[in-house]
Every structure is written in structure tokens, then in C-alpha cells.
Amino acid sequence: MRAETDGNPAGADGTSPRVVVVGGGVAGLTAALRLLDAGAAVTLLEASERLGGKLRTGDIGGVRVDLGAESMLARRPEAVALAREAGLAGALQPPATASAALWTRDALRPMPKGHVMGVPADPASLAGVLSEEGVARIAEDRTLPRTEVGEDIAVGEYVAARVGREVVDRLVEPLLGGVYAGNAYRISLRAAVPQLFAAAREHTSLTEGVRAIQARTAVADPRTDPVFMGIDGGVGRLPQAVADTVRARGGRIRTGTPVTGLARTPGGWRLTTGTPAAPEALDADAVVLAVPAPQAARLLAAELPAAAADLAEIEYASMALMTFAFRAGEAALPQGSGFLVPPVDGRTVKAATFAGRKWRWIAEQEPGLQIVRTSVGRHREEEMLGRDDAELLDLARRDLRTATGVAAEPVDAHVTRWDQGLPQYPVGHLARVARVRDQVAGARGLAVCGAAYDGVGIPACVASATEAARQVLAPRPEGDPASGSSGHAGE
Structure with a gap:
């Protein structure tokens, strides 16, 4: 096996740390950019011949x-700020x-106003979308005892308990389905709609909680600027623009380079790329894994088996x-x-x-x-x-x-x-992510980021990558067993 140092100096002697980012989606490209900003020497490896992940x-x-x-x-400012930084302002x-509609009960009907992820504050706007019984069921919310949500609960389970299954099936499901392609009766309230989770702990009535969310939002963020933003020529332009910025700042990007192995070394990490017949080894001081959970699980299986097991449990939905x-x-x-x-x-x-x-x-x-x-x-x-x-x-x-x-x-x-x-973000997702991050934090110079952790939207992925870049370059306290001072890195 041939080992490649990429011509970059080791970080242990005070020179630029060598960091490899695995994955060329928007999270990986953002991590590479932030690492370059911090003075690292960066190589990004993408398995396919195309950058951008799900942006195309x-x-x-x-x-x-x-x-x-x-x-x-x-x-959320992260994605728009990244686009501006990459020259797309x-x-x-x-x-x-x-102004979107619902195709339901054999007709296109206006999307009801004044809701939080489909949960209405005022049932008066739901005629035609819900049956008379469904509208009447919402009014019962104020008379019901508190629904205990514990550490987490499914969105559908909580909303149905408060305002009825019709609200879930005809309002919440299509909205959540557009984001996660998932099932509201499995998706975590705490992970997917955290403001509703907080309201469920603060208010007995769900509709009162929705009104409180809307009131707080109006006071804290009274802006009238757009909620969403696109890019002339397509959001799919963003990854290439960021890649061009990475290259302009001295980063290296290699496509068609799958990473098949990851192992700790006394000085950091060794990544295996290439084919079984002609493998290559790339040494680095730090690694950011910006790949889907199944790939991250395979790469971490040998070094961090507990984190790998949790990552392997994360399920995915396919769509067309x-x-x-x-x-x-x-x-x-x-x-x-x-x-x-x-x-x-x-x-x-x-x-x-x-x-x-x-x-x-x-x-x-x-x-x-x-x-x-x-x-x-x-x-x-x-x-x-x-x-x-x-x-x-x-x-x-x-x-x-x-x-x-x-x-x-x-x-x-x-x-x-x-x-x-x-x-997918089922009940317990955030606890699983916390366990993964605890394991990864114990290994010097390693971080994970992407849609599998803190949110599937572009801003969440950008924020996740920014934090991952910060983590892998953060200095360890003297005497920290993960600092490498005891010999083998991370042990």
C-alpha cells in the first residue's frame, strides 16, 4: 500500500494541520471552506464523479x-450567507x-393560514380540509388533561392526542412528508418540530401553544423578508460555487475517490482509498466525515464500534x-x-x-x-x-x-x-446523535456532520459542517487522554 502525505506538513510541529474531509456534498464542502479559513491544509475526497450530493x-x-x-x-442565515460568500449574492x-394548496377530498384547497407544521391555531380556516367532526375535535384540546411528552414523542402521536387524527393525516403528514419523506407517527417531535416540543412542556393546550409560538415569533422576528430563497440557475449551483471557493483558497478536491478504510495512527488518522488491488493510504492530522450515516458507520466500525452501531440504525427514505x-x-x-x-x-x-x-x-x-x-x-x-x-x-x-x-x-x-x-428522525433520534457525538468527541481530530444529525435542510447542514470544522481543530486541554499526549492518538 502506498502512503500519500499530500505534500502538506504535519500539524504537530506548529505548521498547518492536514485535514481530510470525506464527502463532497454541501456539508463536506462547507467543512473544507471553514477549515481553510482556520489555516488548515485541506483535501476533500468524494466517492462519485460529481460534487453536490442531493443538490443538482x-x-x-x-x-x-x-x-x-x-x-x-x-x-436561518447559514445557507444564504454561504451562497454570498461563494459569489452568488x-x-x-x-x-x-x-401560496401552496392541498389536494385533498378531490379538490385543490388553499393551505390554511396560521399553523405550525400543520397544527392550526384557529380551526375556522379548516372548512373543506377537515370534516365537521375533525374541526369540532380541535375544540376538545382545551378541555383535555396534559399529554405527557417525556424525553420525546412522535409528532403524530402527540398532535392526534390533542386535536385528533384528521389534523395529522390531512395537514401534518403532507407538510412533514415534504421535508422528511417520512411518517408523522414515527417522526420525533423534539427533533423535527422543536418549538412544538417546547410548547408541549409549557402549555397543556396545543392550540394555545401554537398561538404562543406565533406571538413569540412575531415579537422576536418581525421581518417581512422571504422565508425561503432560491438561486438563479438553481440551488444546484451552490456546491460548485463553494468548490470553486475552496480551490481558490488552496484546498484540494478529488472526485472519484471512495474512502474504504479509516484507522487511528500515533499522529492522527490514515485513510484508505483506491481499489483493493491498488489501495492508497492518505495520512491526516484530522478527519471530518461528511457522508450519510451508513457510510460513516462502515468507516467507524473498527475504531468506534458503539458510534458505528448507532449510525447504522439511522434509516433513510428513497424518493423520485x-x-x-x-x-x-x-x-x-x-x-x-x-x-x-x-x-x-x-x-x-x-x-x-x-x-x-x-x-x-x-x-x-x-x-x-x-x-x-x-x-x-x-x-x-x-x-x-x-x-x-x-x-x-x-x-x-x-x-x-x-x-x-x-x-x-x-x-x-x-x-x-x-x-x-x-x-429519518424517529423518536429518540437526538439521543442517538448525542451518543454518536460523545463517542466521536473522544477521538482526537475527528468529527461528523451532515443531514443525519441536526436537520435535513441546507442551513442545518451548513451549520453542522461549521461546527465539525471547529471541533477537529479545537485544542485539547493538557492531560486530556484524547490529546495524544499519552502516545497513540485518541487512546
């Missing part, structure tokens, strides 16, 4: 579109419209996007940015976005086309993804026709599959 653009009918995430939460663009280009004159879409679909209605698609209406930059490329994105796939309900592309496109078009009346033939269509793309 492509052409549909000659129109550039996002084939992964299409927007960033702007009320002038490309940031809010949605042209954000079916993107269509219709001639504008043949596709009279309803108003708004699209619609969500409650699973209880039994449709194929779980959401549709009228992308050409939502984003000005898409409409301006080709005004004669309408771009529509649809999605399928939920955790443990993914049998639909076993169908071939042609059948998925046919099923999605059938649902679009039923929901919107658009029966036109598309001029182009494309299926993008994200296998094992979204980590």
Missing part, C-alpha cells in the same frame, strides 16, 4: 431546473409566489422526482406555487410544484414552457419506486390531470431518483 441541476425541455432541493430556508432570488415541461398554451395551471397531497387520500404523487410559476428565473428562460415537478416516495412506503421511469411518469401525469385538469402531452420529462436520500 439539469435540463428539461432546454430549461435549466433543479433536480434536487430547490430552495433554502432564508430565516446577485443570484439569490425569493419565490415569485409561495418526475419533472415535466409542457407548452404553456396547453397547460393552464391553477394559481399558486403547487400543492401537497395527504397520504390518506391514496394518490401516487405526494407533492407538485409549478416551478415555472414559483421561480422567475425558470420562467424567464423559456416563457413558452411550463415546468412542473412532482414527487413520490415515503419511508417504508417505497414500493412505487420499483416501477420503471415510463410508468412513474404516466402515474404522475394521471394525478396532475386529475388535480389540475392539464391533459397535454409534455414536450419533455425526466425522472430523478434519490435512493436512500433522506435520513
Whole structure:
């Protein structure tokens, strides 16, 4: 096996520490950037030939579109700040419209106002979305005894106990499904909707808790600027822009370089890359693992078996996007940015976005086309993804026709599959993450980051990577057994 030092000096003698980042998604690229800012010599290794992870653009009918995430939460500053730092300040663009609908009970109905992840403060806006019995059930919330949430509870379990299953099935499920592609009756309230978890501990009534959240938000953050932000040319531009910035600041990026092994050495870490027939070894003072949980588990199995076992327990959901280009004159879409679909209605698609209406930059490329994105796939309900592309496109078009009346033939269509793309946050997720981080913290010069830990959105991944970069370069207190002063690193 050939060992590669990458030409960088060791960090132990006061020179720049050598850090390897494993994973070239937005988390890994952010970690590389922050490490360079701190003076480290950085090499990023990406197994595939493409950077960006779940952020990707492509052409549909000659129109550039996002084939992964299409927007960033702007009320959290991390992702927008990263885009500006990477030279995309002038490309940031809010949605042209954000008025989504629910396709439920055989009609497109306006998304109710004044809710927190689907939980309403005022049931008056729910006519047509809920049955009369469902609306009446919400009023019982004020008369019920406190629902104990303990250390954690499923979103669906808590909300159903307070305001009834209809609120979960027709409001909470489609909203959570759009974020996690998961099941509200499994997803952790504490991890996925922490403000509701805090309200559940403070208030007996859920609806009172929602009103309190809204009141605090209005006082603490009275801004009227956009909640979400996109990028002209696609959010998929962000990873390449960050990669260009990493290279400009002296970082090295190697694609097509899977990491197959990770082992501690007296001075830090040794990573194994290449093929079994021709392996390479890369030595580093520190390592940041910015890969999905299953890959991190495999790499940590030998050195940190307890952390690896916890990581291996994190499940993922697969999904697919079916993107269509219709001639504008043949596709009279309803108003708004699209619609969500409650699973209880039994449709194929779980959401549709009228992308050409939502984003000005898409409409301006080709005004004669309408771009529509649809999605399928939920955790443990993914049998639909076993169908071939042609059948998925046919099923999605059938649902679009039923929901919107658009029966036109598309001029182009494309299926993008994200296998094992979204980590699930079940009850107990934060406790599992805490155990992993405790184990990793005991190993000098090692950190983990990405969507599997603190949130699946782009800002959460950026924040996770920034913290990981800080951790691997943080000095250890004198005498700390993880400081390496006793000999073998981390022991």
C-alpha cells in the first residue's frame, strides 16, 4: 500500500494541520471552506464523479431546473450567507409566489393560514380540509388533561392526542412528508418540530401553544423578508460555487475517490482509498466525515464500534422526482406555487410544484414552457419506486390531470431518483446523535456532520459542517487522554 502525505506538513510541529474531509456534498464542502479559513491544509475526497450530493441541476425541455432541493430556508442565515460568500449574492432570488394548496377530498384547497407544521391555531380556516367532526375535535384540546411528552414523542402521536387524527393525516403528514419523506407517527417531535416540543412542556393546550409560538415569533422576528430563497440557475449551483471557493483558497478536491478504510495512527488518522488491488493510504492530522450515516458507520466500525452501531440504525427514505415541461398554451395551471397531497387520500404523487410559476428565473428562460415537478416516495412506503421511469411518469401525469385538469402531452420529462436520500428522525433520534457525538468527541481530530444529525435542510447542514470544522481543530486541554499526549492518538 502506498502512503500519500499530500505534500502538506504535519500539524504537530506548529505548521498547518492536514485535514481530510470525506464527502463532497454541501456539508463536506462547507467543512473544507471553514477549515481553510482556520489555516488548515485541506483535501476533500468524494466517492462519485460529481460534487453536490442531493443538490443538482439539469435540463428539461432546454430549461435549466433543479433536480434536487430547490430552495433554502432564508430565516436561518447559514445557507444564504454561504451562497454570498461563494459569489452568488446577485443570484439569490425569493419565490415569485409561495401560496401552496392541498389536494385533498378531490379538490385543490388553499393551505390554511396560521399553523405550525400543520397544527392550526384557529380551526375556522379548516372548512373543506377537515370534516365537521375533525374541526369540532380541535375544540376538545382545551378541555383535555396534559399529554405527557417525556424525553420525546412522535409528532403524530402527540398532535392526534390533542386535536385528533384528521389534523395529522390531512395537514401534518403532507407538510412533514415534504421535508422528511417520512411518517408523522414515527417522526420525533423534539427533533423535527422543536418549538412544538417546547410548547408541549409549557402549555397543556396545543392550540394555545401554537398561538404562543406565533406571538413569540412575531415579537422576536418581525421581518417581512422571504422565508425561503432560491438561486438563479438553481440551488444546484451552490456546491460548485463553494468548490470553486475552496480551490481558490488552496484546498484540494478529488472526485472519484471512495474512502474504504479509516484507522487511528500515533499522529492522527490514515485513510484508505483506491481499489483493493491498488489501495492508497492518505495520512491526516484530522478527519471530518461528511457522508450519510451508513457510510460513516462502515468507516467507524473498527475504531468506534458503539458510534458505528448507532449510525447504522439511522434509516433513510428513497424518493423520485418526475419533472415535466409542457407548452404553456396547453397547460393552464391553477394559481399558486403547487400543492401537497395527504397520504390518506391514496394518490401516487405526494407533492407538485409549478416551478415555472414559483421561480422567475425558470420562467424567464423559456416563457413558452411550463415546468412542473412532482414527487413520490415515503419511508417504508417505497414500493412505487420499483416501477420503471415510463410508468412513474404516466402515474404522475394521471394525478396532475386529475388535480389540475392539464391533459397535454409534455414536450419533455425526466425522472430523478434519490435512493436512500433522506435520513429519518424517529423518536429518540437526538439521543442517538448525542451518543454518536460523545463517542466521536473522544477521538482526537475527528468529527461528523451532515443531514443525519441536526436537520435535513441546507442551513442545518451548513451549520453542522461549521461546527465539525471547529471541533477537529479545537485544542485539547493538557492531560486530556484524547490529546495524544499519552502516545497513540485518541487512546
